[in-house]
Amino acid sequence: MSVPLSIYWSNFPVILQLEVVSDFRQTIVRVWIIVLCLCTTTLAFCAATDQSRYDLVVVGSTFSGIAAAINAAQYGHSVVIVEEYAMIGGLMTGGLSFTDFISYEALSGIFEQYTQRVESYYAEKYGRQSPQFADCHGGIHAEPHVTLKLFNEMLGEHPNIQVLTNHRLTQVMLDKPEQGMKVIQGALFTNKETGDKLHLFGNVFVDATYEGDLAAYAGAEYRIGRESRQEYGEPLAGKIFYNQGKVLVGSTGEGDHRVQAYNFRMIMTDSAENQRKVEKPANYRREDYLPIAQVLQEGKVSQMFVEKSRDGIFRSQMLPNRKADVNDIKNAPVRMTMLGENYAYPDGDWETRQKIINRHREHILGMVYFIQNDPAIPEKYRQEAQRWGLAKDEFIDADNFPPRLYIREARRIMGEYVFTQNDVNTVGNTFIVAPKEEAIAIGDYALNCHGVSPASLYPSIAEGDYNFIPPPFQIPLGVIVPQGFANLLVSVAVSASHVGFSGLRLEPVWTALGQAAGLTAHLMLSQSKVATEVNARDVQHLLHQHRAKTIYISDVATDSRYFEAAQFLGMRGFLHDLYLSREAAMPGTKTYRSIRGTQYAYAYPFHTLEPDEPLEEDLAQQWIGKLSADVASEARAYWQNNAPTRGEFLLHVYALLQRSL
Numbered sequence: 273m274s275v276p277l278s279i280y281w282s283n284f285p286v287i288l289q290l291e292v293v294s295d296f297r298q299t300i301v302r303v304w305i306i307v308l309c310l311c312t313t314t315l316a317f318c319a320a321t322d323q324s325r326y327d328l329v330v331v332g333s334t335f336s337g338i339a340a341a342i343n344a345a346q347y348g349h350s351v352v353i354v355e356e357y358a359m360i361g362g363l364m365t366g367g368l369s370f371t372d373f374i375s376y377e378a379l380s381g382i383f384e385q386y387t388q389r390v391e392s393y394y395a396e397k398y399g400r401q402s403p404q405f406a407d408c409h410g411g412i413h414a415e416p417h418v419t420l421k422l423f424n425e426m427l428g429e430h431p432n433i434q435v436l437t438n439h440r441l442t443q444v445m446l447d448k449p450e451q452g453m454k455v456i457q458g459a460l461f462t463n464k465e466t467g468d469k470l471h472l473f474g475n476v477f478v479d480a481t482y483e484g485d486l487a488a489y490a491g492a493e494y495r496i497g498r499e500s501r502q503e504y505g506e507p508l509a510g511k512i513f514y515n516q517g518k519v520l521v522g523s524t525g526e527g528d529h530r531v532q533a534y535n536f537r538m539i540m541t542d543s544a545e546n547q548r549k550v551e552k553p554a555n556y557r558r559e560d561y562l563p564i565a566q567v568l569q570e571g572k573v574s575q576m577f578v579e580k581s582r583d584g585i586f587r588s589q590m591l592p593n594r595k596a597d598v599n600d601i602k603n604a605p606v607r608m609t610m611l612g613e614n615y616a617y618p619d620g621d622w623e624t625r626q627k628i629i630n631r632h633r634e635h636i637l638g639m640v641y642f643i644q645n646d647p648a649i650p651e652k653y654r655q656e657a658q659r660w661g662l663a664k665d666e667f668i669d670a671d672n673f674p675p676r677l678y679i680r681e682a683r684r685i686m687g688e689y690v691f692t693q694n695d696v697n698t699v700g701n702t703f704i705v706a707p708k709e710e711a712i713a714i715g716d717y718a719l720n721c722h723g724v725s726p727a728s729l730y731p732s733i734a735e736g737d738y739n740f741i742p743p744p745f746q747i748p749l750g751v752i753v754p755q756g757f758a759n760l761l762v763s764v765a766v767s768a769s770h771v772g773f774s775g776l777r778l779e780p781v782w783t784a785l786g787q788a789a790g791l792t793a794h795l796m797l798s799q800s801k802v803a804t805e806v807n808a809r810d811v812q813h814l815l816h817q818h819r820a821k822t823i824y825i826s827d828v829a830t831d832s833r834y835f836e837a838a839q840f841l842g843m844r845g846f847l848h849d850l851y852l853s854r855e856a857a858m859p860g861t862k863t864y865r866s867i868r869g870t871q872y873a874y875a876y877p878f879h880t881l882e883p884d885e886p887l888e889e890d891l892a893q894q895w896i897g898k899l900s901a902d903v904a905s906e907a908r909a910y911w912q913n914n915a916p917t918r919g920e921f922l923l924h925v926y927a928l929l930q931r932s933l
Contacts (some may be wrong), residue, residue, distance in 0.1 A: 294398035321541030328793050329459065329474035331441060334362030335779055336763045336786030338423055339382045340562045343790030343818070344476075345430040346741045349797055351471045352434045352472060353427075355459055357675055360427075362436060362482065364779055365420040366676030370589035370597040371412050372778045377875045378744060381820030383741050383783040387411030394592060404592040409872075413591050414607075416539060416666050416674075438464045440622070444489040445471075449800060451902025453758040456490055476759045476793040480786055483618060484683035484765030492754045492762075494683040496618045498724070498736070498770040501525025506693035508719060508771045513730050514738035530619060530736060532681040533609035534628075536636055536674050538598040539666045540588070547661030548672050550640045552918075553633075558646065561639060564606050565648035572605040575659045576643060580869065583641070588660075596662050599678075603721050603733055610635055611726045611734055618682035629677045634878065637673070660850045680722065680777055687767030688804060689750025692800075695720060695772060696742035701857050703743045703878055709843065710793075710808035711746035711822045712815065713784035716876070718742075719775040738774075744824035746878055747776065749808040750790050758802035761907030765788040787820055812843055823847060827873035827882065834883045834919040837926035841895075846922070847881065849894050854878050867911070883919025887911060890922070903928050 275538060323905040327349035330337045338360070341351045361367055375380065391411035398404040408414060414422070427433055458473040469858040479486035488494055501509040501674065502525070508514070510525035541547050564585075567573060577596070578584030585606045588596035602610040608630055617628045630657035637816075643649055644657045662672040696719065699706050718741040723734025751766040768776055776782070791814040795806045812822050816839045819830035823842040828834050838847070865874045892911050896904050903925070910916065910924050 275871065309580050311795060324352065324470075325473040326352045327474070327797050328352075328356065328476050328478065328790075329472050329920075330478045330480055330601055331355075331484070331486040332362070332480035332583070332764065333360035333435065333437070333618075334480050334764055334782065334786070335364045335383070336480065336782040337362075338427060338476065339783050339786035340435050340478045340480060340761075340790035340793065341710070342382065342426060342430060343787050344793045344797075345433045345790075347794045348432065349794060350432050350506055351430075352436060352474075354439050354441070354459075354472065355435070355437045356440045356464070356481075358438050358669065359420065359675060360437060361416075361420055361423050363537065363676055363678060365416050365423065366824060367416060367539055367597065367674035368678065368779065369414060369416055369539065369591050370599070371780060372871070373412075373715055373739070373780050373877050374716045374718075374871070374873050375744075375826070376410065376412075376702055377826045377829075377871065378714060378821070378824060379770040379780060380452060381784055381815065381818055383780045384788045384819070385828060386419075386422060386426070386783075389426075390414040390418065393418055393422065398592075398723075401618055405593040407590060409870075412872075413589075413597075415591055415593060415595060418592075436470070438459070439470060440464055441489060442469070442485065445491065450758045452805075453756050453802060454491065454760075455758045456760055459486065459489075469839050474759075476761070476795060476796050478786075478789050479685070479760065479762045480764050480789075482679040482682055482760060482764055487685045487754055487757075487760060487762050488619075488683055489764065490757070490760060491687040492757065493768045494765070495686065495770075496683055497529040497531060497615075499525050500527035503527065503689075504694065504769050504771075506771045508693055508738050509769065512738060513733055515730070515733055517740070518731065520733075529615055530612070531615055532724055532736070532770075533600070533611045533722045533734075534614045534617070534632060534680060535600045535608040535610070535678050536676075537630060537678050537932070538636065538640075538674060539591075539595055539663045540586075540598050540660045541593075541595045541663045542659045543594045546593075546664050548664045549661045550637055550644065552641050552645075553637045554855075556638050556641065558642065560635075561642035561692060562648060563647070564639070564648070566640065567605045568650055568653055573653075576653055577660060580871075585639075595666075596660075600722060602739070603737055604784050605732070606635055606639075607734075608639070610724055612721055617679070632677055633673065634751040638722045642932075652914070662690070668758055674905050676901070680768070681773055683765050684770075684773055685754050685762045685765050687755060687762065688753045688786070689767060691747060691751050691766070691772040692775060693769070693771045695747075696745045696775060698743060699848075699852065700855075701859070702852060702855050703861070703863055703876075704848065705743050705745040707823070707843075707845060707848050708746040708748050710748040710750065711843065712749045712752070712788035712808065712811055713747045713777055713781060714821050714824050715778070715781050716744040716824065717775060717778050717781070719771055721770075721774045742775070743863070744879065745775075746823060747781070747785065748770070749788070749792070749806075749811060751776075752785055752792070753803045759796065761792060784820065787818070788815060791815060791818075809843075813840075816840060817839050824876065824879050827880040828919075832883075834881070834922060838883070838919075839924040840926055840929070841922055842863070845880075845898060850881065850891065851878050853891075881918060881922075882915050887916055887918045887921045891918070895925070897928040899929075900932075903932060 333355035724736030
């Protein structure tokens with residue numbers, strides 16, 4: 273088919289307008305020709321492809337996409353996940369095994385269920401006293417092949433989910449607009465192995481790709497690159513030089529097309545029995561890597577593989593079975609990333625993207641080969657590097673190298689809400705972020721960018737690099753609802769500024785947003801609503817039932833009997849009152865306390881409920897004051913007659929409110 277049907281639909285009113293001429297009969301004839309062409313095109317399209325219809329079509333098998341599929345399927349909806357690559361799981365099965373977040377208390381919902389499965393896997397296979405069990409750190413660190421196994425098991429528990437791999441999105445077909453909004457009718461995919469075409473129809477679509485391809489193909493508005501500092505009033509926006517919490521001279525704040533750097537997350541091991549030595553890449557050029565030798569001679573690097581410090585080359589974050597998730601080190605003297613060489617990727621065609629992927633692969637393999645083998649590298653560094661090789665039992669069908677490039681940022685699909693740096697601002701001089709009534713997920717990580725272009729004004733600082741750690745924050749429903757679409761949700765390339773997105777681009781957050789997208793899709797299907805009509809509180813109610821958090825409460829775990837009540841009432845301001853009442857104790861408090869020297873930290877202070885503490889009169893009056901008159905009367909009587917704890921009171925109020933809903 274030479275012309276997508278979406279073009280016919282979108283231009284149909286214009287064509288009719290152009291065909292209005294004085295000869296009425298001629299107008300009728302031309303209209304019939306247009307209709308005939310439309311029908312013929314539709315028939316030709318259908319004849320040329322296999323077809324299937326589903327309640328929900330998910331494009332992208334990232335964990336976000338998997339979460340969306342599972343959460344819709346558990347309500348009986350038919351779901352298909354379509355993946356361009358041969359392997360499902362996105363980066364979670366493609367090398368990113370050392371997951372980014374700060375406190376364990378931020379994890380919940382389907383992501384926490386995954387970590388529980390990881391922990392059970394290592395406990396059952398190796399025993400709870402084994403180093404493998406210890407190295408999975410409570411289920412947050414898993415070898416890629418283990419994550420792949422668990423994802424397949426999770427999907428296999430839902431027979432109404434079909435998974436199609438090796439299918440590349442080719443076209444999107446739009447239906448007649450609904451309530452002035454675009455409606456996706458179907459999408460065309462090409463089987464990369466056979467060349468066969470597959471057309472999938474759906475009632476609701478979720479774009480769970482890192483690139484936002486489905487939304488872009490459908491004509492959604494999107495951003496690539498950086499906004500200026502003035503657009504949203506973000507201190508970290510635009511061109512910036514940042515070091516140790518300070519914005520440096522030369523930071524103009526100008527917006528541009530530049531995109532955060534990419535790299536691969538290699539899985540390497542120092543186990544001689546399970547390693548494959550890195551071979552010389554086909555397009556290897558020794559001269560490209562000679563500057564590394566100069567850096568070593570100047571003493572700027574103490575060792576090749578480091579776990580935390582910046583005076584190394586490869587960030588080796590340890591996994592079970594003597595493996596490491598090897599990543600780029602921000603502002604290190606030698607970088608795995610290729611700053612500035614990925615700008616064309618987000619909007620590039622498949623050939624352009626593949627060239628960028630290949631270039632990154634050759635760069636990283638060439639760097640490892642050079643350091644391990646070249647005589648220009650001092651012997652002590654070569655010997656250290658030679659201890660490491662690619663893990664032979666990972667990525668077996670891809671030469672033991674990750675099949676997925678680490679896309680930290682690509683398109684950002686503009687939605688009903690644009691998440692910015694301002695959304696992590698604290699209330700006054702406190703450590704509390706302002707509440708969001710329509711929150712569907714929480715974030716607990718830094719606004720973090722690995723830079724967008726090489727060092728220039730400051731030799732040791734990449735332009736565009738920053739790292740700012742806010743308190744836990746909430747993410748509203750509008751970030752996954754694209755503007756102007758009736759039946760499309762986006763769970764990864766979400767609506768945010770460049771700076772805002774840098775705090776959302778973590779797999780736990782993307783997965784939480786995917787879970788919310790799946791539940792939102794369920795509400796759209798069951799209530800016959802377009803995306804913008806879904807009530808955020810209905811989504812929250814389902815999330816809480818599935819033990820997913822929408823507000824950070826550090827001492828009420830997902831298995832607590834208080835969980836649903838605390839989350840429900842927390843969304844109505846009960847907990848922020850309690851948090852802010854501790855304002856006097858905040859100045860000078862150390863807010864980040866590392867666990868065993870890792871990036872993970874103990875629970876964030878000032879975010880506790882203390883559910884077993886007696887409910888004080890002042891707090892009781894505050895909470896009762898938030899209730900309607902009839903509910904307040906019953907709640908007051910309960911408090912006066914029973915002297916409940918905070919948790920017991922919230923349970924009682926929650927029951928009263930559920931009765932009245």
